[in-house]
Amino acid sequence: MRAVVIDKPGDSSVMNIVERPIPEADTDHSVMRIHAFGAHRYEVLTREGGSPSVKFPRVIGVEAVGEIYKVSDNSKLKVGQKVITMMGGFGREVDGSYQEYALVSDDNLYPVDYKGDWLTLAQYPENFYTALGSLKSLSLKYGQTLLIRGGTSAVGLATIQLAKTMGIKVTATTRREKMVQALLHCGADDVVIDCDNELKTDKDFDGIIDMVGTVTLTNSIMHLNQGGVVSLIGLLAGEWIVENFNPFTLAGKYLTCFDSTDVHQEWIDEMFKLIQKHDLKIPIARVFKLDDIREAHDYVMESRDIGQVIVDND
Numbered sequence: 001m002r003a004v005v006i007d008k009p010g011d012s013s014v015m016n017i018v019e020r021p022i023p024e025a026d027t028d029h030s031v032m033r034i035h036a037f038g039a040h041r042y043e044v045l046t047r048e049g050g051s052p053s054v055k056f057p058r059v060i061g062v063e064a065v066g067e068i069y070k071v072s073d074n075s076k077l078k079v080g081q082k083v084i085t086m087m088g089g090f091g092r093e094v095d096g097s098y099q100e101y102a103l104v105s106d107d108n109l110y111p112v113d114y115k116g117d118w119l120t121l122a123q124y125p126e127n128f129y130t131a132l133g134s135l136k137s138l139s140l141k142y143g144q145t146l147l148i149r150g151g152t153s154a155v156g157l158a159t160i161q162l163a164k165t166m167g168i169k170v171t172a173t174t175r176r177e178k179m180v181q182a183l184l185h186c187g188a189d190d191v192v193i194d195c196d197n198e199l200k201t202d203k204d205f206d207g208i209i210d211m212v213g214t215v216t217l218t219n220s221i222m223h224l225n226q227g228g229v230v231s232l233i234g235l236l237a238g239e240w241i242v243e244n245f246n247p248f249t250l251a252g253k254y255l256t257c258f259d260s261t262d263v264h265q266e267w268i269d270e271m272f273k274l275i276q277k278h279d280l281k282i283p284i285a286r287v288f289k290l291d292d293i294r295e296a297h298d299y300v301m302e303s304r305d306i307g308q309v310i311v312d313n314d
């Protein structure tokens with residue numbers, strides 16, 4: 001089988017396709033045949049050496065969709081069963097999705113009831129799971145207002161879709177005027193331009209999901225209604241520390257965050273019920289083959305069309 005192995009951190013040229021034996025199942029790890037996976041900015045960060053838990057050589061990639069190829073001794077799954085995997089150290093502490101087969105802990109294999117094709121399925125795991133978890137972290141009710149800061153990101157687009165099924169009024173942000181129509185087309189009720197980390201609106205919101213990160217946090221808090229919650233879930237601007245944070249800006253407002261590290265099968269089932277019931281989809285920006293993984297990583301980082309970048313292993 002082919003695997004994309006990174007021996008040392010660096011630019012996209014450090015990703016090399018290597019022939020490896022298909023892994024063997026053991027007592028509690030099964031072998032997954034990977035049909036497709038999403039390629040993400042945060043994996044580019046890992047490739048560059050920005051994920052402290054990752055030791056090289058490593059096959060990166062935090063999520064995959066596919067089927068069970070060989071079961072472990074203790075597995076309750078069956079050969080051929082449709083599964084997804086995400087997080088749980090996949091692509092970080094252990095080899096991840098950038099390969100044709102992966103050895104995956106049974107605890108991290110989630111069966112899914114999904115009828116569509118592999119490429120469509122590959123847009124869902126991490127994007128929609130993070131979107132669902134982020135929405136849960138806000139506890140918004142029907143009719144309340146939500147601002148998605150970083151609306152053109154794949155997670156942002158998934159959040160627009162899920163929030164609309166819950167009757168939430170959704171405003172999404174972008175830094176690019178030319179993305180306004182695309183966001184409205186993806187289901188946002190309104191779009192606000194985010195310019196130099198300031199929202200170009202006087203409106204306030206009941207909940208804000210902030211993916212731009214620490215550099216926009218204070219401005220997000222200023223745009224919360226009393227009793228509102230901001231959930232910090234991403235760091236698109238690449239800054240990890242909040243400079244000059246005045247906690248009293250939070251008076252009567254709340255700050256939380258969501259992290260998809262802990263994955264629950266019940267949430268996955270809930271997510272796929274919503275996806276199938278409402279036919280939820282985000283655009284697929286481009287599809288690459290495993291052989292073109294370097295090009296895929298370079299494309300992920302461009303200022304580009306909205307949507308998920310998918311790698312097709314079939």
Ligand SMILES: NC(=O)c1ccc[n+]([C@@H]2O[C@H](COP(=O)([O-])OP(=O)(O)OC[C@H]3O[C@@H](n4cnc5c(N)ncnc54)[C@H](OP(=O)(O)O)[C@@H]3O)[C@@H](O)[C@H]2O)c1
Binds near residue numbers: 150234259260300
């Ligand atoms: N907490 C969790 O569990 C979790 C899970 C998954 C992802 N995440 C995080 O969620 C965020 C979104 O991930 P993704 O894969 O969906 O991203 P993505 O699709 O790669 O996001 C692309 C968008 O990011 C925006 N962007 C890029 N650089 C920016 C900057 N410096 N300032 C503001 N916006 C910028 C651009 O929007 P415009 O040019 O249109 O403004 C671009 O359209 C990331 O920070 C990721 O780490 C968190």
